[in-house]
Amino acid sequence: MINFNGTLSENNTILSIQNRGYAYGDALFETIKVVSGKILFWEDHYFRLMASMRILRMEIPMAFTMEFLEAEILKTLGVNSQLKETARVKLQMHRNEGGLYTPTTADVSFIISVKPLTENFYLLNNDFYEVDLFKDYYVSPSLLSTLKTNNKALNIVGSIYAKENNLNNCLLVNTNKHVVEALNGNVFLVKGNTIKTPPLTDGCLKGIMRTQLINIIKTLPEYQLEEDSISPFEIQKADEMFITNVITGIQPVSKYRKKSYDNAVAKLLLQKLNVKIRLG
Known part of the structure; x- marks a missing residue:
């Protein structure tokens, strides 16, 4: 299940063709590793995302605190039975629909999706690279x-x-x-x-x-x-x-x-x- 603006859904096709992330690349994302409910380097991820949103002149909702987004990530992990596992989380922010190159709004939406990972901590890969x-x-x-x-x-x-x-x-x-x-x-x-x-x-x-x-x-x-x-x-x-x-x-x-x-x-x-x- 995915988390779209706080609503959990099994529908992975909720975005329209007018979505600005799809149509113009008007979107940001964070790829995050979570181990047994612990979001690794969460503070760094959060502040990078907020700084990036400001650079792209997206409107950051007052509700988008570090605690709020952390809770939404954990909620998504929970509904996917990943809270006690190791998971890859993708947190995406896109500007809402409207306009061509020039947006008609600075408002944003978020999507959180999760995938399982196998290793809790980081291992040295000695394979030829x-x-x-x-x-x-x-x-x-x-x-x-x-x-x-x-x-x-x-x-x-x-x-x-x-x-x-x-x-x-x-x-x-x-x-x-x-x-x-x-x-x-x-x-x-x-x-x-x-x-x-x-x-x-x-x-x-x-x-x-x-x-x-x-x-x-x-x-x-x-x-x-x-x-x-x-x-x-x-x-x-x-x-x-x-x-x-x-x-x-x-x-x-x-x-x-x-x-x-x-x-x-x-x-x-x-x-x-x-x-x-x-x-x-």
Whole structure:
């Protein structure tokens, strides 16, 4: 069952063809991991969503407090018998119908849907994982590119390219020819004792897991964090590369072209991440 504006329904076809999220991509979403009724990193998800809605000039209802949306998520999990399980929650916000490119309203609606997941905490995936650059189209670095909107044409075409070329993932490049992110997460490089990730000004998604790992890395005296542009040349010189998102956690990359990588730092950070979740 889904939750549409607080009403639980078994009808998965409640949206009309005039829905602005469908017609114009005038929508945002958060992908959230929930373990036994505990919403991981909920505060970060909530404030990112609220900030994104303001950037898109959506009207945020007074009722949309962190407590209200949390309760709606838990209600949806409960009716789907997922409260004591591990689940993937998708919280979508779209501007209400009306207008063409120019909306006739700033009011919004929300939809919450859930799917089961198998792992409670984050596990290191040691399977072979190969990536390459996707250079058919580029990310335009701006505030809009850091938002999690329904405009994901670049990620879709890139994912098809990856499948056609037997790749596990692709790295997206911005118009300045800097590596920005992967198709489904943020990118980190390790070189010696330096851990580097692209800055938001390069156009990467303001990832929730990215934020968690940045905070963890800052507590490790043996490593230095850099938020700076990454060139394709640097990728071939790195000791390690990994991709992050809230569902997988940390995905080590095994190979980029002729370069192979270790995963020692990814393993360390994953342990720290799971400790943080247990204590949080």
